[in-house]
Amino acid sequence: MSAALDTARAFEAAWQAKQFDKARSYLADDVVFDSPFGRETSADAVIGQYAGISQVVSGPADEIAAFGDDETALIMYALPTSLFGTQVNAMRYTVRKGKITAQTLIYDATAAKAQLQARKAS
Secondary structure: HHHHHHHHHHHHHHHHHHOOOHHHEEEEEEEEEEEEOEEEHHHHHHHHHHHHHHHOOOOOOOEEEEEEOEEEEEEEEEEEEOEEEEEEEEEEEOOOOOEEEEEEEEOOOOHHHHHHHHHHOO
């Protein structure tokens, strides 16, 4: 079994259940989170991102594939949302000493960015 994958799945389960304090406990204080919307460099900012997206999550994520080793994990999943439809995401995790030190999120952000632009315009 992969230690990094276990940690990544535990983090995913916690934030998707809106257990943000528990999710925060898996993150290093200086975690680096890269996504189509930019970079965050603190655990509190990262949890803020997850708290925001959780408002539009409309059901449980469906894991498509996952693999990992002691320090790296990759989870690909389909996340249903009320605003953007189902988003297929790939998240790469780096885990050291039981804490997530880096996350890289890849997904097609076209629909999300269009929604944000529409909200800014109105």
